[in-house]
Amino acid sequence: MTRRVNEPIWMRPESVPAGRPNERSRAEITAAAVAIADRDGLDAITMRRLASSLATGPASLYRYVANRDELIDLMVDAVAAEYELGGPSGDWLADLVAFAGQARTIMRRHPWVVPLVIGQPSIGPHSLDLIEHILAVLGDHPAPTGAKLQAFAMLNGVVALFVQNELAGERRRNGQTIAQWQAAQAAYLHHIAAQGRHPRLARAMTPDPAAVAATDDALDLLTARIMEGLLGGAAAATDRD
Amino acid sequence: MTRRVNEPIWMRPESVPAGRPNERSRAEITAAAVAIADRDGLDAITMRRLASSLATGPASLYRYVANRDELIDLMVDAVAAEYELGGPSGDWLADLVAFAGQARTIMRRHPWVVPLVIGQPSIGPHSLDLIEHILAVLGDHPAPTGAKLQAFAMLNGVVALFVQNELAGERRRNGQTIAQWQAAQAAYLHHIAAQGRHPRLARAMTPDPAAVAATDDALDLLTARIMEGLLGGAAAATDRD
DNA sequence: GCAATTTGCGAACACCGATCGCAAAGTAGA
DNA sequence: TCTACTTTGCGATCGGTGTTCGCAAATTGC
Known part of the structure; x- marks a missing residue:
């Protein structure tokens, strides 16, 4: 079997009419990946998690996709x-x-x-x-x-x-809730504003009614x-x- | 020791005048990281590589930075x-x-x-x-x-x-040279253009003298x-x- | 000297992307 | 039906990653 990974995935046929047939399809895998990313973000797309969401092993995915980047290419095109x-x-x-x-x-x-x-x-x-x-x-x-x-x-x-x-x-950063993170950021901003060397920034932090x-x-x-x-x-x- | 990671790095004092003194500084570490990223890109910033570029162990870096993301925050601010x-x-x-x-x-x-x-x-x-x-x-x-x-x-x-x-x-993608990747992409584009369902794209691919x-x-x-x-x-x- | 406090960092853990090799499952031809 | 042949499924595994833990080393104040 030749492993044509040098050409883009769009040129590689999804399957050939010989040998054991695919149990899944690129579309199916892509849809599952998009669903995971929609819920938990791009970092949640790991080969293991995607595989287990499809009730299979991580290695199986590499029959459909040369690597993780290619999987993401598929996802982007699916969204397009x-x-x-x-x-x-x-x-x-x-x-x-x-x-x-x-x-x-x-x-x-x-x-x-x-x-x-x-x-x-x-x-x-x-x-x-x-x-x-x-x-x-x-x-x-x-x-x-x-x-x-x-x-x-x-x-x-x-x-x-x-x-x-x-x-x-709406996104989260490193385990911390975004609310915690924002609160910490705000505390720092107030700290800086209180030092008086950023007057315009300080004025910008008083909540503006005409936001x-x-x-x-x-x-x-x-x-x-x-x-x-x-x-x-x-x-x-x-x-x- | 309290591990104040809930507040941003900018509010945590870099060192306290007690106990064993720092052998390095945030600035030093940040500069080394920027140098690596300038040469080999953001993916080259691993705690191990950064540590070895500073002739130390990976664990030591966590005395200066709570995690990799915080290190990148430092890098961004250094560039600012x-x-x-x-x-x-x-x-x-x-x-x-x-x-x-x-x-x-x-x-x-x-x-x-x-x-x-x-x-x-x-x-x-x-x-x-x-x-x-x-x-x-x-x-x-x-x-x-x-x-x-x-x-x-x-x-x-x-x-x-x-x-x-x-x-x-100028960037590279997944081991492949960017030249290889671009060539493969171009091959696919020609393939699509040859099918005739994207006439304007096809016309766009004839090299334009007034680029x-x-x-x-x-x-x-x-x-x-x-x-x-x-x-x-x-x-x-x-x-x- | 002697706590107290802080840093340095080797060792380890959990997880990641990716590979290898073989069993399983199909097809084509006799 | 049997036999190549071809392709997929996937357990086991490898090298690399971010991060944590615990202890030795280094410094301060008393």
């Missing part, structure tokens, strides 16, 4: 399949903003993808569909393709940053401004009705 | 100390752009901080200096403090994304546009001279 991609509406900016909105709900559903966005995951078929969709949306746009791809990367990243901010406080509320509009505005800035807002007037 | 913060120039946008420029060179010097920007590092004294600086720069700006802090987070994140794009191809070149101006423009968008470019006319 959750987008609902319509055709271009004619208003590229609106389409990009709508895409960002979908990205937000998907990232909130799968918080573990947030840190993966900054990184170099192997691009799978569903991720390629996303790229194709963005290129279609920007079909009439005069920018070079490289700029469009970079804009797409930036769009994903900005949404990730936004969601990360939204979800701050910033993260509404859905906030992301829309943010992404619209950024994409306008990146892809030349002047070329397309974006006020509808 | 590398900024040179001048006073506000009066042009907040220019100051923010200049800050982003510094962030870029610092992140290029320490590529391992890029994935840490998206995350929840414990904010140390030098990071607090950065926040204080940004708040000072935005002192006259009418936006609420929360919005300013979010803009700061977004600024850091965008620079991280930018540097990540710049450095793509996008990442110049220094690119980041300046990008950050300027984004910060203008976030903090209301209309409120402050930013054309000088």
Whole structure:
């Protein structure tokens, strides 16, 4: 048997019609992994835990996946399949903003993808569909393709940053409850503020009645401004009705 | 001895004037860790390797640091100390752009901080200096403090994304050379393109003579546009001279 | 000198990703 | 049905990881 691990998982056939047949499938394993990560985060994805959640041994997983990173590639691509991609509406900016909105709900559903966005995951078929969709949306746009791809990367990243901010406080850190951790952090901040060498920080710590509320509009505005800035807002007037 | 790990490392005194004195210091350990990470990446930071680079045993490090995460907090804050913060120039946008420029060179010097920007590092004294600086720069700006802090987070994140794009191809993935990995990825892309269901992707793969070149101006423009968008470019006319 | 207190660190533990080799379970052909 | 042949399932195991424990060593105040 040849062990073709040098090519990406997307090019390796999942099974061949010979020998003992698979008892599981990549999709099944991926779904189980996503379920674990949704509940307990990316660190909870260990080969042993995933295996036992599938009622098998850790070694068996390596028949489906060359290593843990490849498993995560599968997970990311599975999440990319959750987008609902319509055709271009004619208003590229609106389409990009709508895409960002979908990205937000998907990232909130799968918080573990947030840190993966900054990184170099192997691009799978569903991720390629996303790229194709963005290129279609920007079909009439005069920018070079490289700029469009970079804009797409930036769009994903900005949404990730936004969601990360939204979800701050829901993740846990090193066994400690996030509440404990935040309380300890706050104690330190007060300590620093009391020293008087950070006056503006100190003033920022008095609770502000007009606190910033993260509404859905906030992301829309943010992404619209950024994409306008990146892809030349002047070329397309974006006020509808 | 009480083991005060519930409060952040910044509040625990580094040493007490009693008993056997420290043979090392947090700064020394942090510097060694940064040196390793600069050369071999964040994964190379193992307690054993760091210890042996300091000619000691792994267990000794836990007299200075509660766990690996705390060590990384120290590293991040050490990098934050590398900024040179001048006073506000009066042009907040220019100051923010200049800050982003510094962030870029610092992140290029320490590529391992890029994935840490998206995350929840414990904010140390030098990071607090950065926040204080940004708040000072935005002192006259009418936006609420929360919005300013979010803009700061977004600024850091965008620079991280930018540097990540710049450095793509310098990191390695799972033993394989990045060249091998990229070649394999490219093979898959060609395979998909040949199937004809991603026409725009296929066209994007024919090498473009007018490829996008990442110049220094690119980041300046990008950050300027984004910060203008976030903090209301209309409120402050930013054309000088 | 003599507690008291703190640090240094070898040894060990639990857990991780990954590999190896063989038994089990199928297919194709006689 | 029997016999290669091929592929999967997976127990056992390896090297490496973060972290803890307990004791010896080093320093202080008395």
